[in-house]
Amino acid sequence: MATIKDVARAAGVSLATVSRVVNDGPKVGDATRERVKKIMQELGYRPNATARALVTQKSAYLGVVIADLQAPFFALLAHGVEVVTRKNNVRILLSAGSLEKDTELQAIETLLEHRVDAMVVHSKLLDDETLIDFARQVPGFILINRYIPQIGNRCIWLDNVAGGRSMAQYAYQLGHKNIAVISSRIQIDDPHLRVAGIKQAAAEAGRTIPDSMIEYSSPDQEGGELATQNLIASGQQFSVILAYNDAMAAGAMATLLDHGIKVPEEVSVMGYDDLELAKFCRPKLTTLRYPIEMMASKAADLALRYASGEEPGEGLTFKYTPTIVKRDSLIALK
């Protein structure tokens, strides 16, 4: 592939001049400029971004660390980032960490070796300390879906307690008394926070949710089915199931239906995330909207700005609160 040297030679000018032309620099004669441009065209010259990054000390890369592109949730996250990188003429360097501590660390380290200017990191397994450390090293380091007080202005996160709380509040408000919960057994904070929110709302309503009404399972459709089977088998009475996410909710609905229990007439179901499937399953899922795409865009925007020298505001915080999306799977209790 042709280099700047080849172009210079062919055009009979110096490297410096070609460089100026490439970068639309000032102080180049019109005639020279045209000539050089023509030669670049002919030679199919493409400036080497790697070399450029080396000398300018900025890569124009934004690193993204997520678990797995297969999950629609992460795909949406990545898309939110992509939209703003495209606008800023920055490239995305992708690292999937597949929900293991070492892999997550590895993913971040690799990105750093590639000297990304900025990064948007989704990490649930690394310790606060490690993450704080990275944040101190890299100005453009932004955490998404996690809040660490010491680096609060580098965190974009969803208030999961508020989320759980508003789910339960809504159910109580519609007259439901016996709430069942199907949560995730994955060892991260989110499930606990959401359940805590639910319990808080129960307490505020002068009620309690017994532990026997809370099932933990894998956070997918199958997990939702299993959890719901357990709930039904236990013989307990409930008029609504609050799910950890939309997939589990869909699984719950399928299982209820299989048992001849009408949704939402006999038992209502509520999801969490508002992914595409919430609109496609039947009945359409009433759920909590997780504005992950918007949050990811915000994260990318912030990462890029901090990377280019902007100082993070002191007490700044970027907390998002999920909102209820009313569809057909949750109705008032008669």
Added chain:
Amino acid sequence: MATIKDVARAAGVSLATVSRVVNDGPKVGDATRERVKKIMQELGYRPNATARALVTQKSAYLGVVIADLQAPFFALLAHGVEVVTRKNNVRILLSAGSLEKDTELQAIETLLEHRVDAMVVHSKLLDDETLIDFARQVPGFILINRYIPQIGNRCIWLDNVAGGRSMAQYAYQLGHKNIAVISSRIQIDDPHLRVAGIKQAAAEAGRTIPDSMIEYSSPDQEGGELATQNLIASGQQFSVILAYNDAMAAGAMATLLDHGIKVPEEVSVMGYDDLELAKFCRPKLTTLRYPIEMMASKAADLALRYASGEEPGEGLTFKYTPTIVKRDSLIALK
């Protein structure tokens, strides 16, 4: 950030020695190796991948060009690539092209400026010529979802004609006589090829599908709804709708149901893609499986191998054929 120089100085050795340690090179004394490693640790040294790429002339990047991470189809494609890159310790550089000719070109050019070793490109708008040109320039250039004979061994593609054909064959086989089609109005080849396949099967069955039974609309749920409304409004008789993709099929089912037409008892519906939503919508969608993830993995694998010098076999071809996934939306006509 510490450089190799800093490490060398602190360890009292030369650059070369440090470099050898970093690369697990041979001929380094054990004592020296340990000392250098310790210093690297202390200094938090991270080899600069950019500099390394410059001198070795290989970036360890694989570029991916897709339209938009928001679409589950493309997310799956990206995931298929990611799985392979992770295994090969290669990084993904992502470029979204959002279905515009210039943007697609731009995306490829940018990737080339970053000197990706390999690339997996989804391009529907660029001319054959342009693409052939890129393929000749870059050994690791692989096209996905498109077939260009001149560079057949660089193409991973789905046989859309066979796809359309098997949809219609299956419908005829189940006793359906009047087939309606809802296709995509996007100006790419795929819709035409699929419709051609459908017509071919019709001809083979001694039937024809009048143009009035083929509706073109946007390839999403809304488009499916619109197309189906038109079909119903036209007053024509049909017992099955073959859709361009799952989203349109879901839209069709919704509209049929809204009109009090039972699916599949009165009208059957068949999708194309087998995305997640096919399992979540009700009735569950009978559809054609598009093994995009597997195809993407194959593409990445191939790209990486060609990039590292392996010669593309001469007559090699990588054609995939979609298979029918039987669920609940399509039944035999009584």
Added chain:
DNA sequence: TTGTAAGCGTTATCAC
């Protein structure tokens, strides 16, 4: 086993 030095393709600081 270790060190020296050239060079990868750029940009940027000086001169002229």
Added chain:
DNA sequence: GTGATAACGCTTACAA
């Protein structure tokens, strides 16, 4: 306006 030339951080012959 244009041209030398020194970096940028690393790898890799070639010497020692």
